[in-house]
Structure formats: C-alpha cells, structure tokens
Amino acid sequence: MSEILHASLKDDNTPETFPLRHLSKTGVRFPSRFVKVEPISAYGNSFHISIWFVSLAGIADEEYVKDTKLRFDEVNRFPDSRFPVVNATDALRIQHRENAALRHILKHLRQRRFLGPFKAIMSCAGVELEHPLVTELYDNIVSNGNWSAAEQAIDNAASAGLFDAYLNSKQPHAVWRRLYGVDANGDVPSRRGGHAMCIDEQHGHIYMFGGWDGQKSLDDLWVYDIETDRWRMISQSVLQEQHGPRPRSCHKMAFDSKTGAIYVLGGLLESDSGAADSSNSWIDPSAPAEEGRTEYAQSYADFYRYHTQGPDSGTWELLSKDTSSTGGPPLIFDHQMVMDTDRQVLYVNGGRVNDATVTTIKYSGFYSYTVSTGKWKLLHSNDGTLSALSHRFGHSMVLDPNERTLYIFAGMGEEKYLSDMHTYNIDTQVATELFSNFTAAGGPDKTFTQRAVIDPSCREIYVFCGLTRGAQSPLPRLDLPATSWICRYGDPSHPWTKILPEEPGDGDGPAQIQQPRARYAHQVVYDSRSKTVYLHGGNAGRLLENGELDENPSGDSSVEQRLDDFWCMKLKRPGPGEIIRRARFQIRCQQFRELCADAPAVVALRFLQTQVHEVVDHSTSEAHVFRELLSYMLAEQSRPETSSSQGTAGMQAGDEMADGAQVESDAEAADGSPEVPEDRFKQRTEVFESLLEFFPADAKQPSSNLVDMIGWYEESIHE
Numbered sequence: 008m009s010e011i012l013h014a015s016l017k018d019d020n021t022p023e024t025f026p027l028r029h030l031s032k033t034g035v036r037f038p039s040r041f042v043k044v045e046p047i048s049a050y051g052n053s054f055h056i057s058i059w060f061v062s063l064a065g066i067a068d069e070e071y072v073k074d075t076k077l078r079f080d081e082v083n084r085f086p087d088s089r090f091p092v093v094n095a096t097d098a099l100r101i102q103h104r105e106n107a108a109l110r111h112i113l114k115h116l117r118q119r120r121f122l123g124p125f126k127a128i129m130s131c132a133g134v135e136l137e138h139p140l141v142t143e144l145y146d147n148i149v150s151n152g153n154w155s156a157a158e159q160a161i162d163n164a165a166s167a168g169l170f171d172a173y174l175n176s177k178q179p180h181a182v183w184r185r186l187y188g189v190d191a192n193g194d195v196p197s198r199r200g201g202h203a204m205c206i207d208e209q210h211g212h213i214y215m216f217g218g219w220d221g222q223k224s225l226d227d228l229w230v231y232d233i234e235t236d237r238w239r240m241i242s243q244s245v246l247q248e249q250h251g252p253r254p255r256s257c258h259k260m261a262f263d264s265k266t267g268a269i270y271v272l273g274g275l276l277e278s279d280s281g282a283a284d285s286s287n288s289w290i291d292p293s294a295p296a297e298e299g300r301t302e303y304a305q306s307y308a309d310f311y312r313y314h315t316q317g318p319d320s321g322t323w324e325l326l327s328k329d330t331s332s333t334g335g336p337p338l339i340f341d342h343q344m345v346m347d348t349d350r351q352v353l354y355v356n357g358g359r360v361n362d363a364t365v366t367t368i369k370y371s372g373f374y375s376y377t378v379s380t381g382k383w384k385l386l387h388s389n390d391g392t393l394s395a396l397s398h399r400f401g402h403s404m405v406l407d408p409n410e411r412t413l414y415i416f417a418g419m420g421e422e423k424y425l426s427d428m429h430t431y432n433i434d435t436q437v438a439t440e441l442f443s444n445f446t447a448a449g450g451p452d453k454t455f456t457q458r459a460v461i462d463p464s465c466r467e468i469y470v471f472c473g474l475t476r477g478a479q480s481p482l483p484r485l486d487l488p489a490t491s492w493i494c495r496y497g498d499p500s501h502p503w504t505k506i507l508p509e510e511p512g513d514g515d516g517p518a519q520i521q522q523p524r525a526r527y528a529h530q531v532v533y534d535s536r537s538k539t540v541y542l543h544g545g546n547a548g549r550l551l552e553n554g555e556l557d558e559n560p561s562g563d564s565s566v567e568q569r570l571d572d573f574w575c576m577k578l579k580r581p582g583p584g585e586i587i588r589r590a591r592f593q594i595r596c597q598q599f600r601e602l603c604a605d606a607p608a609v610v611a612l613r614f615l616q617t618q619v620h621e622v623v624d625h626s627t628s629e630a631h632v633f634r635e636l637l638s639y640m641l642a643e644q645s646r647p648e649t650s651s652s653q654g655t656a657g658m659q660a661g662d663e664m665a666d667g668a669q670v671e672s673d674a675e676a677a678d679g680s681p682e683v684p685e686d687r688f689k690q691r692t693e694v695f696e697s698l699l700e701f702f703p704a705d706a707k708q709p710s711s712n713l714v715d716m717i718g719w720y721e722e723s724i725h726e
Contacts, residue, residue, distance in 0.1 A: 011042075015444045016058070024064075026439050028499065107709070109134045115713040117145075118692065120682075138706035140164045144698065149691040152683070154598045161590045164702070165583040172703040173586070175465065176498070179578040180507045181491060183522050186573045188236035195238055196229050198571040200528035200546040201256035205269060207315065208534055213541055214262070214269060214315075215530070216245070217255050221569050224254035224277035228313075231541075231573075233534065241321070250323040252311045253277060257340035257528075259355075263378070265348045267316030272330070273339045275361060276306055306361055307331075308338040326381065335383035337362070339371045341456075343404035345413065347433065351378040354433070356415055359400040370420070373397040373431075386436065396429050396438050403459035405468055406433075407496075414461070414468060414496065416445070417454045424453035424476045424483070428494075441496070450503035451492050452476060455483065460533035460540060466497030469506075469540060473527035485525035485548060506578065523574045540576040544569070586701050592622045592629055597694045599636055601687065603643035611640050 011028040027042075042063065046056040109128065113136045116125040129136070136142070140163055147157035164170065189195050202218025202225070211233040218225045228241040245251035258274025307329040314320050331337040335355075342358025353376040360369035373386040373396055387396070402418025402425070416428035428442040442448055451457075456473035470492040474483040491506040509520045529545025547568035595618050602611040615636055623633045683691070699707045 011039075013448065014442070015447050017443060023443065024440065027063075106134055110136055111709050111711070111713045111716065114708045118712075120688065137708050138164075138169065138702070140167060140169065141699070141702060141707055145695055148594065148597070148695045148698075149688065150683075152598075152601065152691070154594055157594050158591055161587055161594075161698075165587055169703065169706055170583050170586045170701050173701045174581050174583065176495075176501070177581050178504050178507055179493070179580045180509050181522070181576050182509050182579050183574055183576045185521055185523075186236060186575055188231065188238055188573075190238040190240055194240070195573070196227070196543070196571060197225070198569040199225060199256075199544050200526075200569050201275070202530055202544060203258050203260040203271070204530040204532050204541075204543060205260045205262035206532040206534060206541070207262055207264065207267065208536055209264060211534075212315070213532055214260065215543065216260060216271065217252075217258060217274065218544070219256035219275075219569075221567060224256050224275070226252065226254035233537075245323065248323055250311070250325040252309065252323070259342060259344040261344045261346040261353060263346050263348055263351070265351065267314065267320075269313040269315060270326075270344070270346070270353060271311040271313065272344055272355060273308065273336070273342055273358060273361075275340045276338075306338045306363070308336060310335070330383060333383055334385065335376065336371045336374050339400075341400040341418075342371060343402060343415070345404055345406045347406060347408065349408060350433075352376065352433075353378070354404070354406070354413060356404050356413075357397040357399045357402055357418070368422070370398050370400065387438075396431060399425060401456045401473075403457060403470070405459055405461035407461060407463045407466070409463050414441075414494075416442075416459075417457055417470075419455045424455050424474075426450070426453040445494075445503060448503060449501075450494065451490065451505075452486075456527040458529060458531040458542075460531055462533065462535055462538070464535065466495060468494040468496060469533070470494060471529070471531055471540075471542065473529075485527065487525055489523060489525040509579070523572060524570075526570060529570070538577060542574045542576065544571055544573075546570070588622050588624070589629075590698055590701065592619070592624075593694055593697060595619045595622060596632065596636060597690060600639060600643075600690065603640045608640065615640070 009028075012025055014025050016023060044058065044061060046058060049056045109132055113125060113128060113134070116122075116128070117136075128134070137145075140160060144157060144160040144164070147153040147160055196215055197220055199218030199220050202215060204213060204215045206213050213231040213233065215229045215231070216227070226244050226246045228245050230239050230241055231237070232239070242248060242251070246253055252271055254277040255274030259272055261270045262268075263270070308327075308331050309325065310327040310330050312324040312326050314322050314324070327333055327335065336342070336358070338361040339358035340361055343356045345354050346352075347354065355371075355374045355376070357373070358371045360371055362369060375384045375386055376382070377384070396415055399418040399420040402416065404413055404415045406413050411432060411434045413431040413433060414428065415431065417425050419425065426442070426444050426446045427440065428445055429438055429440050431438045442450070446452055451470065451472055452475040454470075454472050454475045458471045458473070459468055461468050472486055472490045472492070475486060476483055488508070493504045493506060495502050495504065508522060511520060523542060524547055526545035526547050529542060531540060531542050533540050547570055549567055595614075599611060599615055599619055602614055619633065619636065623629050625633075682688075704710070
C-alpha cells in the first residue's frame with residue numbers, strides 16, 4: 008500500500024477536508040481499490056483514538072469508474088479491443104505503464120547478464136532505461152572495469168547537473184553577513200519594527216517605509232542599492248509630500264515589477280495626540296499588535312501607490328481614501344499582500360481589523376484588487392469552512408507564479424498560535440489544506456509574526472521564525488539562537504527542513520560566524536536572481552534566560568530592544584565536488600579489491616596508500632571501510648591463484664599503457680570472450696547501484712526490482 012496522506016485532526020466539530028495523493032512520482036494517475044485510515048496517536052494521554060465520520064469526495068459514478076479502470080487495465084493487452092484511447096491523458100498513462108514495465112524488465116535482464124534479450128528490447132522498443140551518462144557509467148564500471156573512464160563519467164554527470172536534485176535535497180547551511188552600508192551623510196534607517204520592505208530585483212533596489220521605533224510611528228522612505236551597498240533616504244516624511252501616506256506600522260507593501268509601482272495598504276496609524284505603546288500584545292491577544300498605536304478617532308482604509316519609474320517617478324498616488332467603501336478590506340494591520348505581476352492583480356489576505364469601537368478581535372477576509380479596473384473583489388467571506396484561510400493575522404502568504412498558487416500559513420487566530428498551511432489556486436479559486444499541523448510533520452513550532460519568502464524555481468519557501476509557542480509552555484518565546492526553515496512544497500515526502508547555522512571554515516573559530524539575533528516584527532525580502540535573503544530590523548523583545556519573553560518587566564529592562572541591523576543570507580548547500588569525491592572513493596575501493604586478486608601485494612598496497620587515501624573522508628564511516636580494505640587484501644592474497652583472478656585492475660595500476668589494454672580486453676569479454684567472473688560482476692553491480700543514489704529518479708533505472716513486484720502480486724492474490 009502507498010501512503011497518500013499523513014495529517015492530523017483538530018479536536019473540534021468543524022469538518023476538515025484533505026486532498027489525497029492520486030498521482031505517482033512521475034505525475035501519472037493511479038487507481039485505488041481500498042483506502043485505509045490508520046490512527047497513530049490520540050489527542051491527549053487521557054483520550055482514546057476515535058474518528059466519528061469519514062467520507063470520500065470525488066467522481067462516484069459507477070459506470071465512469073468502471074470504464075476508467077477497464078481502460079487503465081486492458082488497453083495495453085488489447086490495443087484493438089473495445090477500450091480505445093479516448094484522450095491525451097489516457098495515451099500518456101498507457102505509455103507510462105508500458106515504459107515502466109519495459110524498464111523493470113530491462114533492469115532485471117541486465118542484472119542477470121542476459122545481454123542478448125536486453126539489447127534486443129533496447130533496439131526495438133525505443134525505451135530509455137536511464138540517462139546516457141548513467142549507461143556510460145555502467146559500461147565503464149560493470150562491463151569494462153575502466154576505472155579512469157568511470158571517474159570521468161562522474162565528472163560529466165556533475166557538469167550536466169544530474170546531481171542537482173540530490174544536492175538540493177540535503178540540509179543547507181545559512182551563511183549570514185551583516186551589511187554596513189550608509190547613505191551619503193553616513194546615516195542608515197533608524198531602529199524600528201513593524202515596517203514594510205519590498206524589492207525591485209531587476210534594478211537591485213530594496214525599498215523600506217514606516218515602522219515603529221518604540222516612541223512613534225515613522226513615515227520615512229528609504230531605498231538600498233544592492234550593488235553599491237548604499238542607502239539613500241528618498242523622503243524623511245512622505246506625509247509632507249502630495250498624496251503621501253500618514254506614519255504607520257504593521258502595514259504591507261508590494262512591488263509590481265512590470266510597472267515599477269509600489270502599493271501600500273493598511274497598518275496601525277499614528278494619532279494626533281501621540282502614541283501609546285501596547286507592546287504586551289504577545290501576551291494579551293485582545294490588545295493591539297506588538298507594534299500597536301492609538302488610532303485616529305476616525306480611521307479609514309487608505310490605499311496608495313508610489314511610482315519608482317516613468318514620468319511619474321518619485322510621486323505618490325492616493326488610490327482610495329477608504330477601500331471598505333469600494334468593496335475592499337477595512338483598515339487592517341498584520342495582514343498579507345502579494346502582487347501577481349502577470350495578471351496585474353493584488354491579493355490581500357487576513358489581518359486584524361483596526362476598529363477602536365469594538366473590544367473583540369475582528370478579522371478581515373480575502374480580497375483581490377485588479378489594477379486595470381481599480382476594482383476590489385471579496386474572494387470569500389470570513390465564514391464557512393474556508394474561513395481558516397483568512398481568519399488570522401501575523402501570518403505569511405507567498406505566491407508561486409508558475410503554479411498560480413498562494414501559500415498561506417501560521418500566524419494567530421482565535422487567540423492561538425497556528426501551525427497550519429493552506430494553498431489557494433488563483434485560477435481555479437480552490438483552497439486546499441496542506442498541513443493542519445506542520446509541527447507534527449517535522450516543521451517549526453507554532454509561530455506568529457514570522458517572515459517568509461519564496462523561490463519558485465527551487466519550489467522552496469524560506470521561513471524566518473518570529474514568536475513561537477512550544478508544547479511545554481503557553482508563553483510566547485523567541486528561539487535562541489534564531490531558527491530558519493525550508494518548506495519544499497514540491498517534495499511532499501520530506502517537506503520541512505531546518506536550516507543549519509554556518510559551518511566554521513578552515514582556521515575560523517565559532518566566534519567568526521555571524522548570525523542575526525532572534526527577533527520578531529522584522530522584515531525580509533528575497534532576490535531570486537542572486538538567491539539572497541535580506542533581513543532588517545525588528546524587535547528583540549525582553550527576554551528571560553530561557554528565551555521566553557518577560558511578561559512582568561520592570562526598571563530598565565522594560566525597554567524593548569528594537570533593532571536597526573541589516574543582513575544578507577545565502578544558503579550553502581553541498582557542492583558537486585563532495586559527490587564526486589564520494590563516488591571516486593567507491594570506485595577506487597572496487598579497483599583496489601580487484602588489484603588484490605590481480606596484482607602483487609605491493610602494487611595493491613601502494614594504490615591503497617595513495618589513490619584511495621586521497622579521496623577518503625576520515626570523519627565519516629568511510630574511515631571504517633578504508634581500514635577494512637587492508638584486511639581484505641590480506642585475505643585475498645592468502646587464496647590460491649585461479650584463472651579467474653586475471654583481470655584489468657592490475658594492468659591499469661601497473662603502467663601507463665593499462666587503460667588501452669584494459670579497454671580492448673574487456674571489449675572482447677563483452678563479445679563472448681572470457682567474461683567477468685560472477686563474484687566480480689556482482690561486486691561491480693553493487694558499486695554501480697550504490698552510485699545511483701546521487702542521480703534523480705528519471706535518470707536512472709527503477710529502484711524496485713521485478714522479482715519483488717512478482718512477490719507482492721502473489722501475496723495480494725492470496726489475501
């Protein structure tokens with residue numbers, strides 16, 4: 008049976024809907040006869056496991072399902088029968104099943120050395136068992152024992168990018184670097200939290216507006232030039248400019264790369280009578296947000312656009328004095344806003360309504376704004392089963408423009424920190440819950456005011472945690488040191504990975520490693536061209552020694568630590584050089600084993616001390632394998648010589664002419680002259696198949712074996 012869902016249920020009476028995986032790893036639909044629901048753990052220690060109601064939704068028409076199953080099962084066997092291929096989807100599915108069956112047969116034949124049938128099928132079926140470079144690797148290792156050519160094949164595979172998927176799946180390290188750029192006067196943006204940033208990737212500019220410095224809301228506008236590492240203050244107070252917005256914090260900005268416009272919406276607005284810092288909102292959710300202020304007596308949801316390009320460059324435009332009067336959201340803060348540049352549509356999700364006339368928390372809904380028409384649209388109201396999508400604030404929302412999908416997750420709702428994740432397809436307008444609890448799926452703790460950016464090309468979301476609540480304490484806390492995560496939404500089997508801190512370099516001690524301190528209410532943007540994250544400011548709070556926020560501050564410690572530091576971060580992933588080294592180690596180990604049988608002991612020992620030693624990593628399990636090779640040599644030398652001990656490894660290690668002689672000898676073996684001994688063929692095959700770990704699934708032979716599939720089938724028909 009295949010796992011099609013791993014999730015958790017909430018302890019309430021609200022129906023929950025989960026999408027079931029119905030595609031194989033190669034994107035082909037597969038039929039199912041049964042669905043097994045297996046409870047793993049109860050809600051609490053004093054509870055028994057119970058599921059009261061389960062239903063399946065989909066196409067339930069009996070004739071349709073029957074016809075689909077018959078077509079799926081029978082077309083390959085009876086191509087001219089009454090089950091025709093009716094559409095392109097059927098044709099692709101049939102072709103996939105045919106290719107999968109042939110590839111399993113080809114793998115089986117090659118493993119059993121039935122090369123005649125193997126070559127016949129390969130020549131007439133037109134099916135590729137693997138990438139040509141993988142075939143070249145097999146020929147050089149298993150068929151020919153051409154070790155130098157095998158190592159060259161590994162180098163070629165690395166150059167072709169065949170190891171990229173494997174490398175990207177490994178846990179990366181964060182390399183942080185603090186940026187000290189200033190403006191022409193030697194100034195930088197002041198300390199603040201709850202500000203907004205956006206990035207113009209094409210021109211390498213990062214824009215920053217507003218925020219709260221602990222005493223007042225800000226309305227200064229800055230731009231940072233990435234190439235020159237220089238800040239420039241565009242305006243000390245945009246309120247003084249025509250149509251400029253008021254000072255604010257907890258607002259959002261979105262950059263339109265097509266027009267160069269910046270959109271500004273929402274926030275906590277500065278009152279005429281002064282600001283009151285309600286920074287205890289992380290303890291009392293009914294209070295204003297962490298960066299809270301006293302609002303205007305009459306607060307309206309104003310909406311602005313700032314032009315960075317064209318004839319109107321450097322000017323503000325008031326798009327609406329009150330978006331709620333034109334079908335848009337009310338005045339909100341801690342919401343999320345992203346720009347669909349291709350369709351010229353803004354999406355605004357969630358947020359807390361800034362209404363001083365009510366004492367209970369009110370949440371906003373899910374809206375879209377079409378730039379060409381200037382019209383707002385409520386995508387769904389804040390009730391019903393889809394309310395979880397927007398019934399939150401201090402959350403994250405990012406857009407994958409390639410998949411036309413929004414990812415919405417975490418934040419706070421109903422006075423609780425959340426750890427769920429949803430998707431919303433902006434073309435089909437279908438919302439789907441990916442995780443009801445991503446913590447249980449190996450992700451971060453429930454988190455609030457975290458920041459997230461997306462890299463659509465890698466299908467990864469980078470999450471920089473803010474306030475969290477662990478299972479052991481209801482109090483919010485900042486993880487010490489600061490934690491960051493990757494959500495690989497393209498890999499449902501292992502979606503969450505924690506980003507590791509930077510590794511000390513050669514000669515560098517831990518003190519040389521730079522990393523920003525834990526914080527919340529900070530801002531993060533991402534440059535997808537250079538794969539660089541930029542982080543600025545935020546609030547370090549008042550921390551106890553265990554990392555929890557001090558809920559009873561007194562004296563000087565009552566002053567929160569707002570920050571003005573500016574950082575950039577790149578992920579350091581394992582490079583192809585490490586894969587090449589590991590592959591060479593395995594290849595040379597096999598070459599050494601054959602030298603032990605084919606060459607004098609002194610030649611084998613010299614090869615072990617030089618060629619194998621230079622590629623072994625003594626800090627890993629390779630050191631144990633390396634030590635065992637000497638024992639292998641002693642055991643091999645004690646055996647009597649046989650005719651099967653004459654191979655190619657000794658020739659290659661003995662002189663410079665070995666490669667040419669070796670290739671000729673093994674070519675004859677492939678044609679029927681003395682074959683590779685069975686035990687040696689098995690060893691070489693094991694080495695080759697161990698190297699397949701580094702290759703993607705679509706570039707190598709199937710991982711499952713034909714004989715195992717026969718076993719599974721026989722077991723299924725006897726059940």
